[in-house]
Amino acid sequence: MPSLTAITGWSMAGIAAIGAVVAGDMPPVLTNAATPAPQMPLEDDMGRPKPLELPKDVEAKLAGVDPAKVAFLKSGVTGRYVEKDALFDRIRKGTAAEISAYIDAMQALHAQVEFKAGRDLAAIPLDTTSPWFNAWKAKRPASMNPRRDAGPWELTRYVGGYGGGFATFAGAPLAMTPEDLKAGKVDVAIVGAPLDMGSGWRNAIDGPRAMRMTGGAGGNDMYSMINPNAALKIVDYGDIAIDQNSTERSVDHVRAMVAEIARTGAIPIVIGGDHSLEYPNVAAAADVHGKGNVGVVHFDSHYDVGRNGVHWITHGSPVYRVLHEGHVRPQDYVQVGLRARGPDLETFGWMRNKGMKYHTMVEVEKWGWEKVMERALKEARANTKKLWISFDVDVLDPAFMPGTGTPVPGGLTMREAQPIMRRLCAENDIAGIDIVEVAPYLDTSYKTALNSNYLLNACLAGIAMRKKGLPPGYFNPVSVDHGPSGYYGPKKKS
Numbered sequence: 001m002p003s004l005t006a007i008t009g010w011s012m013a014g015i016a017a018i019g020a021v022v023a024g025d026m027p028p029v030l031t032n033a034a035t036p037a038p039q040m041p042l043e044d045d046m047g048r049p050k051p052l053e054l055p056k057d058v059e060a061k062l063a064g065v066d067p068a069k070v071a072f073l074k075s076g077v078t079g080r081y082v083e084k085d086a087l088f089d090r091i092r093k094g095t096a097a098e099i100s101a102y103i104d105a106m107q108a109l110h111a112q113v114e115f116k117a118g119r120d121l122a123a124i125p126l127d128t129t130s131p132w133f134n135a136w137k138a139k140r141p142a143s144m145n146p147r148r149d150a151g152p153w154e155l156t157r158y159v160g161g162y163g164g165g166f167a168t169f170a171g172a173p174l175a176m177t178p179e180d181l182k183a184g185k186v187d188v189a190i191v192g193a194p195l196d197m198g199s200g201w202r203n204a205i206d207g208p209r210a211m212r213m214t215g216g217a218g219g220n221d222m223y224s225m226i227n228p229n230a231a232l233k234i235v236d237y238g239d240i241a242i243d244q245n246s247t248e249r250s251v252d253h254v255r256a257m258v259a260e261i262a263r264t265g266a267i268p269i270v271i272g273g274d275h276s277l278e279y280p281n282v283a284a285a286a287d288v289h290g291k292g293n294v295g296v297v298h299f300d301s302h303y304d305v306g307r308n309g310v311h312w313i314t315h316g317s318p319v320y321r322v323l324h325e326g327h328v329r330p331q332d333y334v335q336v337g338l339r340a341r342g343p344d345l346e347t348f349g350w351m352r353n354k355g356m357k358y359h360t361m362v363e364v365e366k367w368g369w370e371k372v373m374e375r376a377l378k379e380a381r382a383n384t385k386k387l388w389i390s391f392d393v394d395v396l397d398p399a400f401m402p403g404t405g406t407p408v409p410g411g412l413t414m415r416e417a418q419p420i421m422r423r424l425c426a427e428n429d430i431a432g433i434d435i436v437e438v439a440p441y442l443d444t445s446y447k448t449a450l451n452s453n454y455l456l457n458a459c460l461a462g463i464a465m466r467k468k469g470l471p472p473g474y475f476n477p478v479s480v481d482h483g484p485s486g487y488y489g490p491k492k493k494s
């Protein structure tokens, strides 16, 4: 049994530390070790009911009430249904009969909410007699396909530009098997994963389709003057099969397919699909490169460390699953752009105590994007051998990214997102990338898919910059400045 301090989760020192942060005395570089974090309950107590202490006068008022009902109040489970001050007020003002009826009502409610064997489904049943049980993910054997040589093949008919054939990610040629990736010495395989059950507001199923149909992912990056399509061997690896009625059934196949790409030496870039994908994606990277060898930069307006949900995996809980299963060490997780309603103070404390790094829009508001970006880049470089970038497009402001299931105002601009993506890819050994929560039909314009493709282009340019050995923060001198007048001061060697 944990101590009471551990259960209530807060010490005075912890509250004082929060107070100092609120007062604005935070140094520009803050490490979790340097500022005391609030004391945290054990992981399994997160979000669970905590015992409720009754004030003396409330306890006195309950003197004649059935002790089992008083014990129910003290267990703290009523916290889900009524704030404690409202509960105390009701008891102070109520007659004995009213108080008794009030507690009866809460107990009746509680009996409906929690799982009850015999009444509730403990698992979602599947029809195991279906002749199609695994057909959705069963691959056709090579001997049933037309004969061809292994390697990527072009889907364009013409030599100039791209288009005129079939739409692919970044206008890249197609590959279908690991043998194609190996034969083509492929650097980057972009694959769709139209998973769409992990979010309450749908359409991420069309993310891959919209990004293939819209331009922006391929071609020259003016910042580096590198054309990733020329500098890298990029392919479109098709879509990964998804059971559209079950996230739980889909994630293991996604994990196997992402690992299949990574084992050939190609970098998998997964186009979602909802953010449940971060779990199988990062797990796949850890399968291939080893647990603890992969760090993650998680771009999102949401923290995605959801726990205690009914479903094993949703788009609100992939980070928790990755950490809980030990694929990534908490100190190797860097979150950027948080600004939604959660996490609450208790969960912030949990994240800090774990050693996770988070960069909220509050931090950006106080210190400016440039400083926060440099700090996140430094943490990404310091932490890991390999880096996975999980980019939930809702990290961007809805002005730039309206087509996403859970938009939150006050987000990043494209001018902030492109440089950090280019640099992360240029400065790290990339294990893989996902770009998720693109739900194009929630956007009456084409900018959601366009901006997502430009972010993909920034990643591809960054990967190409690293291949060419260009230094951190490199800009091409020709595109950065029109001539030798020295207007911006003495020229630096770049």
Ligand SMILES: [Mn+2]
Residues within 6 Å of the ligand: 275, 300, 302, 304, 315, 392
């Ligand atoms: Mn997310």
